[in-house]
Amino acid sequence: MMLKKTTLSLILGLFVMAFGVLPKAMASPDLPASLQCAEKGSEYYTIDLVTTKNIPGTGMASGKAVMKFNPNPFGISISKDGSYLHRLEIQISKAKKPGEGKFVAWVTTPELDKVKMIGSLNKEFEVSGTVEWNKYIVVITLEKEVPDENARMWSGPIAFRGLSRSGLMHTMAGHGPFAQEPCAKYGYY
């Protein structure tokens, strides 16, 4: 339960971030670096993984999850329902090996209704896997042992998290030309 709360507040936090930043961006050129100038190629879709500072040895650490093209016969990789299919390459840097347990990477939809384990990080603090969702959160937890590959939920504390770039997409209500449209009317608070 505690974990769920943490995650929910994380989602809220990310939304608040998106809400707080974007209207400001409309009015002033002081865009945060991440919005001002995208990097080239798949870098544009790279997810920054931010430490929660909950785990000893991760206070100064950071990471990234690079969304890569998943080779297939077509020029775009999507699933039957039309969701993008990516290879996700996760890497954490400047973290210390935990005294006990293992770092495990997960992806979850923002509603937390679906959770998928990507796998446990190797000695180089790296792991990769595929994701079939358009909007998701990458979560790295510290687990006592590596969970079963069909694990439905993590059980250890969250060490790092980050939102896919598509999370920047949010309702236009309340912003710019739609300033008079209340966000709440469209399900955003």
Next chain:
Amino acid sequence: MQKFYPNTFFLLLIIAGCSQSLQAQHEHHNMSGHGMDMDTTQAVWRMPPMNMEMPMLPGMHNELPPVEPFLAGMGLQKEDIPFAKPREILELADGDTVELQASIVRRSLEGKDYVMYGYNGQYPGPLLKAPQNSTVVVEFNNQIEFPTTVHWHGLRHDYRFDGTLFAQDPVLIGESFTYELYFRDAGVYWYHPHVLEYIQQDLGLYGNMLVEPPEDDYYNPVNREEIVILDDILIDEQGLIPWGKSNPTHALMGRFGNVMLVNGKTDYQLNVDKNEVLRFYITNVANTRTFNMVFEGAKVKVVGSDISKFEEEVYTENIPIAVAERYIVEVLYEEPGTYPILNSIQAINHFRGEFYPHQDTLGMVTVSEHEVEESYTEAFNSLRVNEDVKKDIAEYEPYFDKPVDKKLELKVEVQNLPIPIMQSMELDTAYVPHLEWNDTMPMMNWLSTGKQVEWILHDPATGKNNMDINWDFKKGDVVKLRIFNDPDTFHPMNHPFHIHGQRHLVLNIDGAENPNMVWKDTSIIPVGATVDLLIDMSNPGKWMMHCHIGEHLDAGMMLGFEVGE
């Protein structure tokens, strides 16, 4: 590339003034596309149908595209225009001559009549079936309301018959031109105008060519072959939404239709036997829509694409196909029942900031209890490795790691767009998807025209753009072209990139190597992606490369190159 700063831009816009307002035409304007009473002598702008739950962009109610509207057959008595018929199949032999005429036709879709165009009074145009390595002469005659040409998409033949501005002047109204086609590669190809594609092709000027290989076992044995053309068209209760006559509307995202067409019809149907294996030759001729085709209830195997078979066959659940691409797939129906063929996508609602699943039914397939006479399921159930293709492609392997010869950056520049559009776009592009599967901003898109929007192929080596670029190559050159689709441009968009007269391989996307190659003439360049193409400059002449989205092409996105002998 830096993102522009909105405040500076707004200032510029205010100084420059923006698009015209025509209050008079908008008295009955509302969201469902109702407009003026029908006028049969001239086209009048009316807003395209829109998603009702999206509020109208404030301050935009009176905006109209600042270009002249066009509809086909204005001033003609509708009753005098003949109805188009389904396409004929023309079985051709080497040396044959075909007559092809573009003319005004009447089309019936879901019980309503529309004035459109057709080749030989047919929808789609006649299917030209010809043996590989044959030559066919086409006597073309133009009876539509514009000058036009015919481009034979994908053929590696004589550039003088390519239908581009490098090859010929447009065929004037009433006049004729003789094309000589040479079918060098087996596979499925298509023909369409290379003048005002966004109007002429959208109105129905397209048809397939099927080039048949001499080998009996070139493809797997199947019970039946189906030639399928995917398209969409934009219609409201009053009829077709007008096109911009000299510059396209929908210049940002291209014109998405709201009615899906398979072989020019809304009610594509197939009856098949249990365990029947079909080979589909699929072509996407839409102005901008990429389809994600799903054969519900069937097993699907991908066999080939634009100009060849794949090195290796693979099973798939869905077929994403961009504008002008072709895929050859084999389909097995094992269970009796009725199944839809779908376009299955995750659409975006930018106003709500959400992805949502969306499906269009493209057609229906009924599988009977009756077992198919001859079973080809065994061939279907094994995946073939095409050694002939592997051998051909292996000859180009030494070039895979060569340095990049040419680079292109894809971007867009806009001027004089209405301020609310500029503001909304700033929000809209906080995140840009790899590919736009639906019209996420129908009003803004409609109002953006080729007058305000310029799509750009930028050559960073010379600083030149679009038709100022004229690359020189020699026959036999193997050219590595690196294309970067800048995600940080004003409104990024995927581009189906077409290279005339040659064939190319997709080497890698964002550094991820392509493990299973196929010869292409059109490849998707997703937003944010860097794609390396290896072009086999095998065919001398003066050619074009361009984005195949009709509106992007008209808004500048093309360049020239010459392959010397």
